[in-house]
Amino acid sequence: MRAVVVQFPGSNADFDAFHALQHVVGVPTDVVFHKSTALPEGARLVVLPGGFSYGDYLRAGAIARFAPVMAAVREFIDRGGFVLGICNGFQILTEAGLLPGALTRNAHLRFECRDVTVRVDAEGPFTQGLRGRVLRLPVAHAEGRYQADEATLAALESESRVAFRYVPEAGRVTRLPANPNGSLHDIAGIYGGPRRNVLGLMPHPERMAEALLGGDDGRLLFDAVVRAALAR
Amino acid sequence: MTDPEVTLEQALSHGLTEDEYRRATDALGRAPTWPELGVISVMWSEHCSYKSSRPHLRRLITKGPRVIQGPGENAGVVDIGDGWAAVFKMESHNHPSFIEPYQGAATGVGGILRDVFTMGARPVALMDSLRFGAPSHPRTPTLMRGVVAGIAGYGNAIGVPTVAGEVQFDPAYDGNILVNAFALGVCRADAIFYGRAAGLGNPILYVGAKTGRDGIHGATMASAEFEEGEDARRPTVQVGDPFMEKLLLEACLEVFDARVLEGVQDMGAAGLTSSTVEMAARAGNGVELWLDRVPRRAKGLSAYEILLSESQERMIMVARAGMEQRVIDICAKWDLDAVVIGRVTDTQRFVVRATAGYDPLDGGPCPDESPVVVDLPVALLTDDAPVYERPCVDDPRPRDRWEVDVASLPFDPQADLVELLSSPNVGSRGWVWRQYDHIVRDGTAVRPGAADAAVVRVICEDGHARREKLLALSTDCNGRFCELDPRAGAAMAVAEACRNLACVGAEPIGLTDCLNFGNPQRPEVMAQFRDAIDGIADACRVLGVPVVSGNVSLYNETVDGGVPRAVLPTPTIGAVGQVRQASDVVTAGFRTPGDHVYLLGHAGETALGGSEWLTLRAGRVCGTPPSIDLPFEGRLQRFLVEAARNGWIASAHDCSEGGLMVALAECCALGGVGATVRLPDGAAVTPALLFGEGPSRVVVSVTPWVRGLFEQRVADARLPCARLGAVGGATLDVQGVLALGLTEIVDARESALERVVGAD
Numbered sequence: 004m005r006a007v008v009v010q011f012p013g014s015n016a017d018f019d020a021f022h023a024l025q026h027v028v029g030v031p032t033d034v035v036f037h038k039s040t041a042l043p044e045g046a047r048l049v050v051l052p053g054g055f056s057y058g059d060y061l062r063a064g065a066i067a068r069f070a071p072v073m074a075a076v077r078e079f080i081d082r083g084g085f086v087l088g089i090c091n092g093f094q095i096l097t098e099a100g101l102l103p104g105a106l107t108r109n110a111h112l113r114f115e116c117r118d119v120t121v122r123v124d125a126e127g128p129f130t131q132g133l134r135g136r137v138l139r140l141p142v143a144h145a146e147g148r149y150q151a152d153e154a155t156l157a158a159l160e161s162e163s164r165v166a167f168r169y170v171p172e173a174g175r176v177t178r179l180p181a182n183p184n185g186s187l188h189d190i191a192g193i194y195g196g197p198r199r200n201v202l203g204l205m206p207h208p209e210r211m212a213e214a215l216l217g218g219d220d221g222r223l224l225f226d227a228v229v230r231a232a233l234a235r
Numbered sequence: 236m237t238d239p240e241v242t243l244e245q246a247l248s249h250g251l252t253e254d255e256y257r258r259a260t261d262a263l264g265r266a267p268t269w270p271e272l273g274v275i276s277v278m279w280s281e282h283c284s285y286k287s288s289r290p291h292l293r294r295l296i297t298k299g300p301r302v303i304q305g306p307g308e309n310a311g312v313v314d315i316g317d318g319w320a321a322v323f324k325m326e327s328h329n330h331p332s333f334i335e336p337y338q339g340a341a342t343g344v345g346g347i348l349r350d351v352f353t354m355g356a357r358p359v360a361l362m363d364s365l366r367f368g369a370p371s372h373p374r375t376p377t378l379m380r381g382v383v384a385g386i387a388g389y390g391n392a393i394g395v396p397t398v399a400g401e402v403q404f405d406p407a408y409d410g411n412i413l414v415n416a417f418a419l420g421v422c423r424a425d426a427i428f429y430g431r432a433a434g435l436g437n438p439i440l441y442v443g444a445k446t447g448r449d450g451i452h453g454a455t456m457a458s459a460e461f462e463e464g465e466d467a468r469r470p471t472v473q474v475g476d477p478f479m480e481k482l483l484l485e486a487c488l489e490v491f492d493a494r495v496l497e498g499v500q501d502m503g504a505a506g507l508t509s510s511t512v513e514m515a516a517r518a519g520n521g522v523e524l525w526l527d528r529v530p531r532r533a534k535g536l537s538a539y540e541i542l543l544s545e546s547q548e549r550m551i552m553v554a555r556a557g558m559e560q561r562v563i564d565i566c567a568k569w570d571l572d573a574v575v576i577g578r579v580t581d582t583q584r585f586v587v588r589a590t591a592g593y594d595p596l597d598g599g600p601c602p603d604e605s606p607v608v609v610d611l612p613v614a615l616l617t618d619d620a621p622v623y624e625r626p627c628v629d630d631p632r633p634r635d636r637w638e639v640d641v642a643s644l645p646f647d648p649q650a651d652l653v654e655l656l657s658s659p660n661v662g663s664r665g666w667v668w669r670q671y672d673h674i675v676r677d678g679t680a681v682r683p684g685a686a687d688a689a690v691v692r693v694i695c696e697d698g699h700a701r702r703e704k705l706l707a708l709s710t711d712c713n714g715r716f717c718e719l720d721p722r723a724g725a726a727m728a729v730a731e732a733c734r735n736l737a738c739v740g741a742e743p744i745g746l747t748d749c750l751n752f753g754n755p756q757r758p759e760v761m762a763q764f765r766d767a768i769d770g771i772a773d774a775c776r777v778l779g780v781p782v783v784s785g786n787v788s789l790y791n792e793t794v795d796g797g798v799p800r801a802v803l804p805t806p807t808i809g810a811v812g813q814v815r816q817a818s819d820v821v822t823a824g825f826r827t828p829g830d831h832v833y834l835l836g837h838a839g840e841t842a843l844g845g846s847e848w849l850t851l852r853a854g855r856v857c858g859t860p861p862s863i864d865l866p867f868e869g870r871l872q873r874f875l876v877e878a879a880r881n882g883w884i885a886s887a888h889d890c891s892e893g894g895l896m897v898a899l900a901e902c903c904a905l906g907g908v909g910a911t912v913r914l915p916d917g918a919a920v921t922p923a924l925l926f927g928e929g930p931s932r933v934v935v936s937v938t939p940w941v942r943g944l945f946e947q948r949v950a951d952a953r954l955p956c957a958r959l960g961a962v963g964g965a966t967l968d969v970q971g972v973l974a975l976g977l978t979e980i981v982d983a984r985e986s987a988l989e990r991v992v993g994a995d
Contacts, residue, residue, distance in 0.1 A: 012570070013478050015394020019677040022694070053675075055392040058478025114387045114670045143391070143672040176907060176977055178985045179665075210674050215692060215817055217682070 004232050006032040006048040009076070009092075011067050016053030016090065016207065023209035024050070028225045037070040047232040048085045049076055051092030053143070053207060063106065063146045064094030073099060085128055085228050086201045090144050093192070093203035102195040102203045103159070104151030109144070110185025116143040118217070119183055121167040121191045121206060128231035129202045129224045130166055137170060138220040140206035142183050142191075147205040149186035149193075159193055167192035167204055237591075238269030238539065249276035255621055262615050270539040270587065270609050277505040277543060278512060278616040281789050286621050287755035288787040291768045295782045296775035301744055302783055309350045309430055309500060310420075311783025313745040315813055317702050319695045320424040322356035325364070325417040325710070325749040325809040327788035331472050332414040336381025340414050341389040341475040342547050347418040348395060349501035352484050353550065355428040355491045356420025359676060360691045361390050363400040363416050364710045364749070364807045365667075368409030370659045370991045375404065378412055380992055385475075386416070387670040392477035393484065396679055397671035398689035399708050404659050404991070405715065405856070407803045410793030415749040415786075417710060417809040421693050428491055430500035431553070432514035432522050432579045437497055438559045439511065439522060439577035442566055443483045443549040445532040449473045450506070450545025479548040486569040487550060493565065495558035497579075502549040508542045510551045511577070512585050516617040521582035526589035526608075527601050530572045534596050538589040538608045553579060585611045625755050631762035632720050636857040641843060644852040646922050648896070649973035651848065653983050655893040655926065656900055660847050662987020663904075680705065685905060686822040687735035687889055690814055705814035707741030709733075713891075713928075714803030715845035719860035721763040724845075725770030725806045727861070727930050730868045731891060732810035733778055737872040738887040738933060740819040740879025741812030743778065748785040748808055753792040753801025763804040764789075771806060777865035778872065780810075803856070821879045823888035824905030828963035830885050830936040832902075834895065835949070836871060838915045838957040841929025847892050848926035861929040868931045874952045875933065883945045886936045894926040896969070898934045899959075903967045904980045911968045912960030920972055936962055 008020045017034060024032040033043050037056075042049065057066035067073070073095075080086055080101060088096040096102040109115055118141050123133040151159070159165050169189040171181040182189045184205070192204025208221030239245065246256035249272060259275050260266055267275060277283055285292065297305040303320055304312035310324035328343025344361060351358050363386055368375050379402075390397045395418070432439070450473040490496060498518070500510045507524070515522045526541050536544075552573075554562050559575055566573035580586070587609035590602045612619075655661050668683040681690035688709035695702045711732040717724030733743040748771060753760040775781060792801040814820055825832070843849045844858030878884045886906065890898040903909050918924055937945045949956040960970075968974045986994075 013392070013481055015392070015481065015675055018394075019675065022677045054394060055478060055481075058392065058476070060478070113384070114391055114672070116391075116672050116674065117665075117669050141674055143674060145391075176981045178982065207674070210677055215680050216674070216677065217680075 004030055004047050004229060005043065005045045006030045006050065007042055007046045008032060008034050008050045008052055009037065009072055010034050011037045011056035011070060013056045013058050014052050014054035016209065020050045020052040020089065020209045023212040024225065027212045028222065028229065030229060035072060037072050039072050040075060042075045042079055048087065048228055049079055051088040051095050053090035053092060056091055056095060064091060064098040067095045068099035077101065080196050080201055083198045083200050085232060086196065087129065088203040089207055089209060090205055093205055094146060096201065096203045101201060102193060103155045104149055106146050107148045107150050108146055109148055114145040115183045117141065117183065119206060120170055120172040122170045123166065124168050125163045125166045125194055127166060127194045127199045127202065129228050131227045131231060133223060133227065138223065139211065139218050140208055140221055141210050142206050144205055147184040149190040151187065156188055164194040165190055166194050166202055241266050241269055241272050246272060250280060251276050255279060258621065268608060270542055271611055273539045273543050274508050274609055274611060274616065277508060279620050282504050283509055284620040285787055286623050287625050287789060288764065289622050290624055291765055294768055294772050296772055297781050297783065299781040302781050303424060304427065305783050306785060309353045311745060311747060312354065312427055313783055314424060315704050318424050319421055319704065320427065321419060321421055321706060321811055322351050322354045323417065323419040323747055323811055324350050324784040325415055325747045325807065326350065326786040327749050327751060328414045328416060329412060329751065329788055329791055332382055333412050335472040336378045337385035337388065338472050338474050340382040340385030342473045343414050343416040344386055344389040345475045345477065345480050345547055346503050347416040348393065348480065349503065351418040351420040352487055353428065353499055353501045354422065355426050356422035357488060358395045358418050358420040359678060359693050360419045360708055361395050361397040361417065362708055362710045362809060363397065364712065365402045366408045366413035366805060367404050368412065369406040370404050372409050376992050382414055383667050383670050389475055389477045391672040393481045394675050396673045396675045398673050398679055398691060399683055399710060401710055402664055402667055403714065405803055410800065411791045411802050413751050413802065413805055415807045417747065419706065419708060419811060421695060423697060428496060428499050430514050431498035431518040432520050433497040433518040433553065434555065434579055435581050437553050437556050437579045438575045439579065440552040440554055440559060440562055440573055441529060441549065441576045442552055442573045443571055444476065444479050444546055445530040445572065446536065446541055446544050447533040447546045448540055448544060451540060451543045473545050473547050475547050482569045482571055483548050483550065486566050486571050489565045490562050493561055495554055495561045496552055497555055498553040500551050502551060504545065506543060506545045512613060512616050514551065514553065515585060515613045521580040521584045521586065521613060522577055523580050523586040524577035525605065526587060527593050527605050528574050528576045530574055531596060535594055538587065542587065583613050585609060585613050585616060625761040626758045627762035627765050628758045631759050631766060637719065637844060637859045639849065639853060639858045641922060648920060648925055649975065651926065652896050652900065652973060652975060653979065654851065655847055655897050656980060656983035657987050658847055658851065659987050659991050661893045661897055663984040665985060666988040666992060680817065681739055681820060681822060687738040688741065690739055690820055705817060707736045707739050707812040707814055709735035710807060710809045711735060712805050712807040713845065714805040715850065715856045716860050717767060717804040717806065718856050719845050721766035721804050722770035723860060723862050725767035726774040726865065727863050728806060728808045729771055729774035729778065730863055730930055731889065732808040733780060734872055734889050736810055736812035737875035738821065738889055739814065740821045740876060741814045742876050743780040743810055743812045745783045745811050746780055746808055748782055748806055750785065750787045751791050751802060751805040751807065752789050754799060755789045757799065760801055767804055767806045774865055778869050815880060819879045821884055821887050823902060824886060825902045825908050825910060825936050825962040826885045826906055828908060830938055830962040831942055832910055832912055832959045832961060833935050833937060834932060834957045834959055835935055835954055836932035837929065837955060839918060840921060840923035841927035843923050843927050846894065846926055846928040848922055863930045870952060871931050871954060874954055883937065883941055883948060884935045885938050888934050890932040890934065891928060894928050896925045900967055900975065900980050902934055903977060904984055908962055909964035909966040909968065909977055910960060910962045911964065911970065913970045914972065915957055
């Protein structure tokens with residue numbers, strides 16, 4: 004089992020994803036530059052990391068979808084490979100048409116960085132056995148408001164592809180809303196791809212994968228996908 | 236377009252005095268050329284020359300066993316063990332942020348990051364110390380939104396977490412806000428890069444963004460000779476591009492790894508001029524620059540403009556001869572310009588060549604030879620620049636404002652606590668730090684707001700080993716104390732910044748300072764500056780922590796109806812500490828019902844002068860300010876670190892703005908749990924007891940089974956310590972005085988900044 008973290012110019016959570024995979028979960032991980040046209044042999048998981056690819060100029064993720072490496076990612080998805088788009092990675096996947104919908108400016112128009120609680124609402128390779136669990140994960144984005152037309156939302160719901168939904172945290176005194184960005188249907192992450200092998204989410208599981216950083220709920224996603232990869 | 240003739244009037248409009256202009260012409264034996272006048276005026280400006288502050292800065296404590304590099308380089312460097320070093324500095328971007336808050340603050344962050352990665356360090360954390368005018372001032376909301384968004388826009392994009400900081404409001408900043416940005420990086424202690432133009436004949440490379448007209452001094456733009464060219468009047472605020480800086484950062488770190496450089500420096504204030512002159516001065520060499528080769532994005536740039544442009548995201552590198560292509564190749568990987576624009580000479584002169592009328596954007600071939608337009612001794616611009624011993628008043632303390640009849644002011648413990656908790660100066664800063672990505676790079680172990688200092692885990696990895704270091708960061712300054720007593724106020728700023736570190740279990744290892752004052756030509760202001768330096772030095776000496784880098788920002792004042800109004804003297808302190816291991820880390824919130832609550836330090840009344848309570852009640856900064864017993868402070872801080880390391884305390888939070896009651900309420904809010912406490916027996920319930928902001932006091936909680944050991948250790952350390960009560964319930968119950976529910980506390984704190992920037 005090997006993992007890949009794609010590095011676009013302007014990626015900045017490539018380090019975070021690499022650290023979580025290589026040093027916390029223990030998966031040998033390669034960093035692949037955006038100018039590459041192929042993924043390393045034996046890669047089972049590709050992470051499109053957070054950050055501001057190409058400065059997020061034009062629109063978040065809009066330029067990254069043209070990067071040379073994206074053709075290889077598309078082919079990898081078609082073959083059923085596991086792809087995880089975190090934050091800017093999720094934005095890139097929607098811009099590339101690899102996941103439906105769009106991520107627009109947060110409703111309050113500010114960047115928002117804080118912990119949120121999300122409920123796992125769908126089974127899949129990253130959430131096997133976790134359905135119904137409430138996880139504490141951090142968000143850090145300015146464009147995370149998930150939007151899609153009614154038909155797309157209905158399809159996501161009926162096909163059970165809403166992987167994560169923002170939910171209030173039980174027992175905490177706060178004035179902050181559970182949904183940090185105004186996403187429709189409180190959507191925090193969705194599944195896609197031919198075999199539900201693509202997950203895009205705005206929260207950062209790689210930044211909450213060890214107790215030192217305030218919790219390790221994020222690790223559950225990586226452990227699940229490693230199990231799924233080994234089971235194949 | 237030909238250069239204007241240089242006259243005394245031109246020199247005066249460049250901000251030089253008549254004496255300074257004469258000093259320049261005497262040294263040269265002739266009048267300077269137009270570009271030379273620009274160069275001299277920026278190099279002799281207060282900002283570059285430190286001509287008013289230099290004589291005083293010498294009194295700072297800058298040496299210590301861990302210090303690898305003190306002030307004078309791009310940033311200070313401190314040993315953090317195992318062959319690794321912490322690199323840090325703080326710098327002001329006050330004036331640009333007041334004119335254009337978003338870009339001013341953004342480029343402040345960009346500039347301080349370059350100062351740190353120029354030294355070879357990977358930036359790992361940012362902090363910001365901000366001062367705005369009165370919350371009710373009409374410009375305050377716009378300025379605050381813009382500054383915070385600008386810091387976020389730059390720091391978030393480049394991917395360096397903003398983990399700590401402070402925000403204060405006072406009418407003294409109505410016309411002159413403060414934006415002080417701090418950056419911390421780490422590097423191998425044997426791979427530090429310096430801003431030195433070393434090695435005769437070595438090539439000088441220009442790397443990064445292209446040069447435009449942004450940032451050329453507004454004062455010089457006002458000269459009549461520029462009127463004909465409209466472009467030349469473009470506004471002078473720099474514009475930041477964090478994406479470009481991210482590429483520059485990665486390219487620079489790769490170039491450093493290749494070991495092909497002799498020196499490197501970022502182009503900050505005064506751009507190409509200041510960077511190359513300083514590099515030449517540090518190496519005792521000269522430089523020759525060929526401006527025809529400088530990459531540019533504006534047409535028709537003159538030599539004067541290229542030399543003074545403050546376009547962002549640009550670096551100067553001095554490569555080893557023959558290695559320039561390696562630099563160019565690495566930069567090409569990151570799609571960056573890298574061009575040889577000069578060479579190191581042994582003339583000890585700053586020589587600039589440029590062809591009048593030549594513009595590479597016109598497409599013609601670059602001339603092989605071009606005429607000399609600047610030829611100045613490097614020393615004239617650096618060591619021999621003017622230095623002033625400015626006159627000072629004897630005592631700048633406003634003693635008439637120390638006398639206040641506190642007994643006549645209304646006082647209601649419960650209502651006053653709610654008012655303080657919801658004051659913009661005291662309440663939650665969440666609205667600010669939620670806009671900063673404070674967790675990127677997977678290292679933030681203690682986040683903003685959770686404790687008195689942030690803690691960042693830094694992974695130090697080279698070919699041989701991988702180690703984790705824990706660094707703590709805090710920034711502090713109470714300008715009101717500094718106004719009432721500059722020396723004690725500055726000492727208390729150092730003490731509190733270091734106390735904040737001690738409260739998370741970190742030992743302070745070094746400081747940086749950002750000294751924001753008014754017009755140094757006014758003897759009252761200069762005396763404030765002089766005394767603040769002495770206060771910082773007092774505290775550094777006793778607490779055993781050196782100042783390794785810093786910045787001076789003077790002329791922070793506005794003229795209001797003919798009366799000069801300076802900002803509160805604000806010597807901001809950025810402190811860096813080291814935590815031995817993760818299990819040592821202590822945070823501020825109460826943790827477990829049943830834990831005992833203690834106040835370490837003096838438990839009685841403290842002076843109310845400069846406190847938030849008195850300022851709210853009296854409507855101005857007044858009263859007798861607190862003083863500090865520095866040796867006592869040192870003992871307290873050493874005890875806190877010891878207590879954290881040995882597990883004697885479950886939480887620690889110092890009493891600062893709002894005093895003891897606010898500290899207790901914050902411990903409850905952060906822990907999500909109440910507490911029942913009793914004030915010391917026989918103490919009269921007064922504002923000074925509840926809300927006095929005297930230093931050297933820390934609220935700690937202690938697990939019941941450690942209680943005996945804790946009390947013994949406190950006694951051994953000869954520290955006063957009062958048991959106040961216990962953690963538990965959902966109310967802060969100060970028996971017989973006030974009782975406030977958790978929800979009320981959280982509501983008050985979280986609504987504090989809504990008064991300034993509005994609710995969503």
